Amino acid sequence: MKLSWIDVRSIGSAKDAIVEEAIHARIDGILASDPAAFAPLPPTVKKILFPQGEKLPEDFGAADIVIVEPAKHGEPAELALRHPEVEFGRYVEIVDAESLEEACRSGRSEKWSVLNFRDPTKIPLEIVIAAAAKAEGSLITIAHDVEEAEIIYGVLELGSDGVLMAPAAVGDATGLKRAGEGGVPDLELVELEITATAHVGMGDRACVDTAAYFGKDEGILVGSSSKGMILCVSETHPLPYMPTRPFRVNAGAIHSYTLGQNERTNYLSELKAGSKVTAVDIHGKTRLVVVGRVKIESRPLISIDAVGPDGRTANLILQDDWHVRVLGPGGVVLNSTELKPGDKVLGYLPVADRHVGYPINEFCLET
Template structure:
């Protein structure tokens, strides 16, 4: 789970109290401050962070487990020091002079199997978003000096986006109905999907089926590990922060949610959404609690959905009784936002 520390040292005095309150409310991991009175007033849910600047490798063994080592990286020797600190210390804070993320990539690679945590100093929220994803692993945490409380809440939303796993459920197929032509959407993303990953799509806002990416071999054509043949254009697709979009709304630059068979999630960027007319079929499935889930997809063997254990099912070969992976949502939707109102979908 990614985390953040809030640096209070440059926060204007007039905004300090509101920023501290925001950090407490959003359960930020820690607060860095030179004012002892502020640190002692923190509740036990927020760590009072202390750091020691490291300029030589021999200092690493002298730091206690309750102190984070701080390394300023501005040349090759300091980069080597940051790598050594990340491998040795329980927690290392690194500030990079280089605006590129190449030095961070080097430190992440050096500390790939280390037990300690790496915290990267970020100038703003945009940089924090990038830092958390570098080399797919990203920094364990970020240190941000916010200008106001709103930035603390925005940082909290950034940490939450796509990071929480989803409780997937087993759905049992009730039936398959074949239709004529309709418009379906292929979602081409800017990432490679794993073999057990896909996106959650459904005709109803309360139920989704895990649609498989094209990472598995196909006859007559190469695999396209960036693509999900997702479903008819009216379908909902689950995205970050419990938001949904219609498949018809996705376009280059949109964000949706990759989900694997264990429920782990990550946000992915859409490169394009490809809409074409194809024969369609509708899968109807039901949860153990009796919740009905519906998904309309292209009527073609190479379109696939995932079952328990990441078992791959070709949609044209599904039969009543087959088990699929899905996600049940309790909320209805209004312009993609969850809302607690009465709504019936058939």
Template sequence: MKLAWIDTRALGDLAAAVIEEAVHIGVDGFVSDNPALLSIVPPSRRKVALVLPETPKTVADDLAEIADLLLLDHTLVGQFTPARPEAKTGVFVAVTGEETLSIACEWAAKSEWTLVEFLQDPSKIPLEILLGATDKAEGTLISFVTDLADATVTLGVLERGPDGVLLAPTTVGDASELVRICAGGTEKLELQELTITGLTHLGLGDRVCVDTCSHFKQNEGILVGSYATGMILISSETHPLPYMPTRPFRVNAAGLHSYCVGPNNRTRYLAELRSGSEIFGVDTDGNTRVITVGRIKMETRPMLLIEAVSPTGGKVNVIAQDDWHVRALGPGGSVHNITELKAGDKILGYTPTDQRHVGYPIREFLYEQ
């Protein structure tokens, strides 16, 4: 969980509404150079006062009285201190080139709180340098972001990003989305042991290979199924194959009609996936992560109907390419060539209870068979 901060300085008439929203949905820090505006932030949230070289001394003194965290421009460190003993002091650095980047690295390595704004260019290389230089620092690093898309990118720099981001909202709703982005992570799914009940060789059909921008682990794949209420875990091509190299970015998934699982509890048809689509990679422990689709390959192949049943009697149906190198994952990370499955074998699957409409869970009568 990363820290979500909002910059209230340019909110204008939106200030009251945005602050109310941000307090309600769990924004951690409210940054301002206006003591009156900070005073309306409730004590349950962090009041972050920003003092810059152009801040009048009388205003800076008022900010020091109210702040939970007093952030001083690096040129002002030592000139102001918080009035309350429990309040903290931090440093702000605007990075405009190599010299100020070095200053940011020095302060972030020793300061309890550091706020950095990168102004010299839109690349993330200066942030990469800062993160690398302060890898073992114990303080908290917050970075300005320009918009919600930039927040997503910033938090992924060097796979770990800063400890939080600061966004200036432009409308009500931005704060909620920022908190969602900062929450990060994905849900863990409760996988079940499914029992194979039947296999049927079918005629030709169109199967989909999902090629992703990620390197799968050997106990990882994607969930696919003909029914929204029952899917099996199909392995990635991380296990050796004859006549060809492994392709650890690929899952030879299932027929084009099949569901797969993605973020926000939404399913997608395999045929709907495109370059840039997001789906869940799922391992045999039920851990999930968001994976970006690089492309899909849809080709006509002989198909195999795999039928299974869950411990509660739910029916699961997957139609995949009828080829032994398509593999399902089972308990303990076991790997099963689908053409060698037989009645009674155990594989792993997921049996959500919600039916779906355009991928979203719904509460209405819907029956699939």
């Protein structure tokens, strides 16, 4: 999980509402230029002081962290000796090679480095992240909006340790916090026992092609019901007559559900380039992957019914072909057309019903 800080220095009339939202969303830190701004804040949020002007205030108030510009305020290490009650960090604006090198030095030596990149390219941030990869301090990068924050959190896969953003409106603080949470929680998969299979005739199925390599024990969860899904393996395993496609999951009939982001389900039919789906491995570890393309074609279909240890059921309708496969316990790859009653597959049996894809506590019967 990444750090999320909001900057309230330039927020106008909506400041009180945005701060209240930020506290409710469990934003990690609030940055202000006046120590008085920290008085109403609860102890659950870090208070970051970034003074404006040439001199530091005599009293830091309730500040936990003080960010300084060394040319104006002095070196963080020297200030820390004089004020051991707070932590100090360095602000660096990266505009050229010299300031980029300063940012790299700060990342390697300072406890906190607040980085402001003038140009939209993320190559300088990649360089700083690489330079500070073994350091113990934290890089906090300034973002203009939530969309940019999502990119910053993922740069070089490691991403910046945190993002500082000035919210433009109510909702932005929640969006920033969600972006820093790193996608979706891991899942508890269960062993499902096949109870029946049936050839059901022609229908439209979807292949989900992603902009990511799947692992050999990884795929996406798919099911006819949002409360019962089976783990469909990607085409990372060799097959006769055709090359591997490690980015693809032959996922199932177009009516089927799969897991997207923010704990929401999506129909396979509504996925498109740029959508995000949840990749899941046999241990329930998850990550969000970007959809690059969805191929929908008419094919013969097979229906697979399965039951969990507690009696809850799942159904999956797949292309009726030997090379379309699912994952079983231990990562064994199972050809769908060879499944028979008594075989075991891996699945997911969420409890919540769904409304427009979101989990909700209401009565809903899917058959």
